[in-house]
Amino acid sequence: MKRQISNAFAPPASQTSLLRGKRLPNNYFIDMDDLTNGIREEPIKMLRQYRAVSEVANIDLSVVEDMIEGLQVLDFDWTYLYVNNAVVRQIKKTREELLGHTLIEIFPDVENTNVFSALKKCMEERTFLHFENEFTYSDGTVSWFELSIQPAPQGILILSVDITDRKKAEAEIKKLNEELELKVEERTALLTELNKELESFSYSVSHDLRAPLRVINGYLTILEGNQDARLDESIKTFLKRIRNNVEKMDALIHALLAFAKLGRKEVRKIKVNMKMLAENIAQDFKAMNPHKAEILIGNLDEASADAMLIKQVFINLLSNAIKYSTYSEAPRVEIDSYKKDGTIVYSFRDNGVGFDMTYADKLFGIFQRMHPEGQFEGTGVGLAIVQRIINKHGGKVWAEGKPGEGAVFYFSLPE
Structure with a gap:
């Protein structure tokens, strides 16, 4: 009522x-x-x-x-x-x-x-x-x-x-976020699968390509060692060029294999004495590849990293610095480190030929070269390997340089 x-x-x-x-x-x-x-x-x-x-x-x-x-x-x-x-x-x-x-x-x-x-x-x-x-x-x-x-x-x-309008907006945002997360997951899964296929393809191709190179190299050895063969100087010159290119091809395939294997390698982190690592690599370089560069190693911070992989990073960056400093009157390479924003940054500074920063984004691409092949030896894979190793450690790589004034290559690792 x-x-x-x-x-x-x-x-x-x-x-x-x-x-x-x-x-x-x-x-x-x-x-x-x-x-x-x-x-x-x-x-x-x-x-x-x-x-x-x-x-x-x-x-x-x-x-x-x-x-x-x-x-x-x-x-x-x-x-x-x-x-x-x-x-x-x-x-x-x-x-x-x-x-x-x-x-x-x-x-x-x-x-x-x-x-x-x-x-x-x-x-x-x-x-x-x-x-x-x-x-x-x-x-x-x-x-x-x-x-x-x-x-x-x-x-x-x-x-x-x-609050109906607010709830509708929240529901729409939630839906869009879920769709975005799903797309990210799908793209990530697709990229992971594509990377696996690419690594498998690179490994297979690189491995299979070495077989015919060994055959070519074998025939070259037979021809050059055959005393009965009457080879004039022009033929000998051609054979020498063939061998040089076979060796370059073999080095390139070897580098490609190393790059492909990185994708399969698991990172096993331990405490690494980076100063000792740098000193040992510098001594090995002196013994195996005589050079006139002065190598100055600072008081490098220790890091948590895969010892074998980070050693490869040091080898590639040091050899790169030495190589591009070859024509300097007093070649010098300085290796140092500092801490910044929760990371440890390592630097390799040289006084070599440097590079134009316009092309800095191409430095770490596979088969990318900043200088003519005849001027400096190399496969164009070394810096790509450095980037892949550091990425697997959750770090970053970058470089700074100026033509004729040297370059500095950096990589960071989580502290």
């Missing part, structure tokens, strides 16, 4: 709001004692119950009627005592359908919902609750509301904010 409702809950029609249709300022709070028992008092006296009253002292209570947030009051029997315009819009019911009727009459299945359990807890225990709730209308449409429930002398007060 519909109950008789006092006009105490309706703001005076003669009063006009200075903030009609606008939100109450942040942190305002309504004292329900005053709202439900004293609403007939003078508006200014009532508004003093709001926080930050200095900002709204000239606003009458009709602002509650037209504020964006829904405001409703239920008594201890779950009867609607008051609803503002926002609640009418949110619930999609008229005032006549709500006031004087119980919540259970309006929503017959509400007692079986989580939101009713929350309302009941607040009603019985006189506690404050704040949560988000999904509401399904009779036509099947869904809206989301942010609810703030607090005890009132007559029962409970509910403030509701429609």
Whole structure:
């Protein structure tokens, strides 16, 4: 049965709001004692119950009627005592359908919902609750509301904010993120598979190419060693060129094999004394490849790395520095390290021919050469191997240089 409702809950029609249709300022709070028992008092006296009253002292209570947030009051029997315009819009019911009727009459299945359990807890225990709730209308449409429930002398007060648009945006963002993550996973899996196929192909091709080279080399040895063969000087010159190119091809295939094997090699990190490693490699270079370069090794920081792989990095960078310093009057290579942003950075500085920074991005590509092949020997794979090893360690490689003024090659490792 519909109950008789006092006009105490309706703001005076003669009063006009200075903030009609606008939100109450942040942190305002309504004292329900005053709202439900004293609403007939003078508006200014009532508004003093709001926080930050200095900002709204000239606003009458009709602002509650037209504020964006829904405001409703239920008594201890779950009867609607008051609803503002926002609640009418949110619930999609008229005032006549709500006031004087119980919540259970309006929503017959509400007692079986989580939101009713929350309302009941607040009603019985006189506690404050704040949560988000999904509401399904009779036509099947869904809206989301942010609810703030607090005890009132007559029962409970509910403030509701429609957050449907925000929830839709969050759901869309979540969906896009999930789709993006799925695409990243798919692309990663595809790239991993392609890399495996490429490594397998490179290994197979490189291995198979060495067989015919050995045959060619064998025939060259027979021809050159045959004393009965009458070979004029031009033929001997051609044979020598063939052998030189066979040796270059063999070196290139060997480098390609080494590059392909890196993809299969597992990184086994240990504590590496980088200074000792650099000193041993420098001594080996002196013994096996006599050169006139002065090698200066600083107090290098220790690192956690795969000893064999990082040794290859040092060999490649040191040989690279020595090679490109060959034509300097006093070749010099400086190896040093420093710490930066949680990483250890190692540098190999030379005073050689340097390079144009315009082409710096090509330095670490496989088979990339910055200088004519006849000027400096090499396969064009050494720096590509360096980059792959450092990448497997979770580090980075880069270089700086200037034509005629030398170069500095850097690599970083996690500290």
